[in-house]
Amino acid sequence: MKEDKWLFEITPKNNLLDFNFKEIWSYRDLLFLFVKRDVITLYKQTILGPLWYLIQPLFTSIIFTLVFNTIAGIETGSIPPFLFNLAGVTIWNYFKECLTATSDTFKKNEAIFGKVYFPRVIMPISIVISNLLKFGIQIFIFICFYAYYYFNGYNITPNKYILFFPVLIIAMGMIGLGLGMIISSMVTKYRDLTFLVAFGVQLLMYLSAVMYPLDLMRDKLSDGYGGADYSWIVDYNPIAHLIEFGRFILLNDGNYSAFGIMYTSVFTLFVFFLGLLIFNKTEKTFIDTI
Amino acid sequence: MAKEIILKIENLSKQYRLGTVGTGTISHDLNRFLSKIRGKEDPYLKIGESNDRAVKGDSEYVWALKDISFEVRKGEVLGIVGKNGAGKSTLLKILSKVTGPTTGSIKSRGRIASLLEVGTGFHPEMTGKENVFLNGAILGMTKKEIGLKLDEIVEFSGCTRYIDTPVKRYSSGMKVRLAFAVAAFLEPDILVVDEVLAVGDAEFQKKAIGKMKDISNVGGRTVLFVSHNMASVKSLCDRAIVLENGSVSLDANVDVAISYYLGKNAGKQQFKSGKYENEVFKLNTLEVVSSTNKDKLVEDDDLTLITNLDLKNVKEDTYHITYHLSNELGETMFSFSSSNYLNLVQGENIVKCHFPKLFFQSGQYFLSFFLIKNRSKAVFIEKDIAMFNIIDRKRELGTYMGKEPGYIRPQFKWE
Numbered sequence: 001m002k003e004d005k006w007l008f009e010i011t012p013k014n015n016l017l018d019f020n021f022k023e024i025w026s027y028r029d030l031l032f033l034f035v036k037r038d039v040i041t042l043y044k045q046t047i048l049g050p051l052w053y054l055i056q057p058l059f060t061s062i063i064f065t066l067v068f069n070t071i072a073g074i075e076t077g078s079i080p081p082f083l084f085n086l087a088g089v090t091i092w093n094y095f096k097e098c099l100t101a102t103s104d105t106f107k108k109n110e111a112i113f114g115k116v117y118f119p120r121v122i123m124p125i126s127i128v129i130s131n132l133l134k135f136g137i138q139i140f141i142f143i144c145f146y147a148y149y150y151f152n153g154y155n156i157t158p159n160k161y162i163l164f165f166p167v168l169i170i171a172m173g174m175i176g177l178g179l180g181m182i183i184s185s186m187v188t189k190y191r192d193l194t195f196l197v198a199f200g201v202q203l204l205m206y207l208s209a210v211m212y213p214l215d216l217m218r219d220k221l222s223d224g225y226g227g228a229d230y231s232w233i234v235d236y237n238p239i240a241h242l243i244e245f246g247r248f249i250l251l252n253d254g255n256y257s258a259f260g261i262m263y264t265s266v267f268t269l270f271v272f273f274l275g276l277l278i279f280n281k282t283e284k285t286f287i288d289t290i
Numbered sequence: 291m292a293k294e295i296i297l298k299i300e301n302l303s304k305q306y307r308l309g310t311v312g313t314g315t316i317s318h319d320l321n322r323f324l325s326k327i328r329g330k331e332d333p334y335l336k337i338g339e340s341n342d343r344a345v346k347g348d349s350e351y352v353w354a355l356k357d358i359s360f361e362v363r364k365g366e367v368l369g370i371v372g373k374n375g376a377g378k379s380t381l382l383k384i385l386s387k388v389t390g391p392t393t394g395s396i397k398s399r400g401r402i403a404s405l406l407e408v409g410t411g412f413h414p415e416m417t418g419k420e421n422v423f424l425n426g427a428i429l430g431m432t433k434k435e436i437g438l439k440l441d442e443i444v445e446f447s448g449c450t451r452y453i454d455t456p457v458k459r460y461s462s463g464m465k466v467r468l469a470f471a472v473a474a475f476l477e478p479d480i481l482v483v484d485e486v487l488a489v490g491d492a493e494f495q496k497k498a499i500g501k502m503k504d505i506s507n508v509g510g511r512t513v514l515f516v517s518h519n520m521a522s523v524k525s526l527c528d529r530a531i532v533l534e535n536g537s538v539s540l541d542a543n544v545d546v547a548i549s550y551y552l553g554k555n556a557g558k559q560q561f562k563s564g565k566y567e568n569e570v571f572k573l574n575t576l577e578v579v580s581s582t583n584k585d586k587l588v589e590d591d592d593l594t595l596i597t598n599l600d601l602k603n604v605k606e607d608t609y610h611i612t613y614h615l616s617n618e619l620g621e622t623m624f625s626f627s628s629s630n631y632l633n634l635v636q637g638e639n640i641v642k643c644h645f646p647k648l649f650f651q652s653g654q655y656f657l658s659f660f661l662i663k664n665r666s667k668a669v670f671i672e673k674d675i676a677m678f679n680i681i682d683r684k685r686e687l688g689t690y691m692g693k694e695p696g697y698i699r700p701q702f703k704w705e
Contacts, residue, residue, distance in 0.1 A: 005399065007398055007400060007401070008397075009395055009396065009398070010385075010395060011391070011395040012391055026432075027427075027430075029427050030427040030428060032433070033423055033424045034424075036420075037413055037416060040415070040420065041413060041415045111410075112410055113388065114383075114388055115388065115404075115406045115407045115410045116404060116411075117387035117388055189319075287383070287388055287389045288389055
């Protein structure tokens, strides 16, 4: 008997680092088809469908400009406040979409996951990729306003670091995906997290330098309420660093620190791999607990 | 030794926690985690009861599957039968990697594709063709493979005209056809099929069963087939295993397995044990026999109900037997009596009652026994004294495989 020549074995999964990247690669066509499905169905919904992706950042930016710049009087230097906010909102939106869409992967796809096997991680990855399309639409609008302000005599130019913009977006996607995978794994057992995500993301935005420069916030926080130093809130918030860095390369405004970049890179990789790890552990048995 | 073993299942077990997932969950998780870091075994694996859904248990943990072991050879069509909750679906889920086992292992020499449902992942907004690609990819095909087979798939489904129309415009039958077509062109070494055939008309069932036969006969591939429908299990499978409360209770030739499953005691009938005797009579035996088969009752056999009883003290009275026949739900369907045909005599009586062939639908039946004195008074009553099972005959491929409604099938005269 050829007892040893088994093609594969199904056993209880105990090994944490049991990744099968070869298998994931062999399902790349499925990844592509999921992305294609999301893209196709996005347009097939309604005629106004894709337009909502323009309206949302535009209106958010208008309100932010009104509240934070006109009323609260936050200075944005030589940059038009509206463009400043639009840049922040656009980058933030990609992160938010990735996080919220991936954080209910297991719950939302219970029907498919319960019936057929494929590497589950294909699903959140496809979400992050298809969200790039929405991001593309939003960045297009940003470019339109950019051009408008540029030709109206505002002194705005992109930074030479613009080449790093794709890296920045990938990092945003990875953090969103990593956190999303962690949350979706835990949601299978503890539904409480669904509520946390809903308002947590909202709150996080206010702490992530979306509608104000990072430096300004750090200054204000360092001699904050009761004289205590709260500047760690922004210093250790990787999203704030990413958004600030994004604005820096798009508008050549603001600052970035070596610490911020280092910290954010390490954080991104850590969250991403932790997410993969937890997701991988959950995927085998989540269908029993969901 | 026949063909090589393609699938080997060893001591496979699966534990489930009953009740709701709530506040207790976190404490159990912590407990588990603590014993894990101390290098101990999972404390909840030691407990757990067999999964008999009808009996209220003491433990929150049950074994949906307990130490399942069997082997499947290449090209074999294995049927898996069992009552609801016997663990069939759990086994299929583990085989198709939807969930993992608690202990034990499955070793395979081939690619497994599972068909627990047809049309998984169909998106209503996408066209038929787009869905074929998506569904194929979900089932594990590459885009290239699907592209090569696209024409055949569309042809097999019979939806050529609609292939560029969104699936939401399809009738439900068309959706199933298209979905099954995709699945039919999968080329796994092992195909795991749940009761997908329950849907669809006779033509579709014929196509589906025919295709599965092809898969094993022509393609030499292995099929694991789970169904409640004994007629289709019988037509398709060579061998079957019977699952009972999470364990394999029989692994045998399909006919033996089915009659075992239907009748439990070698498939035929059960006589409620006990002494049936009073001052006037003694019941010796009571059984239903078939003219053609020794160990089973098939729907197209001539069946005879034979009652053997002694009457002790007849005197001037007349005695008759009456039976009430009820179905597996306990509903009495009719009664029949010897009163218009014969009187019982002093001493031993062997009374035969002939049922015409094809009178009963397949299923389980119960007899209640009455001894009637002077056509007026029951001197002895025993409810559900005997149980017997009628099983399906082998049907032609392409005919209806489902269960006919109702319990009896009178042979009326047609002109």
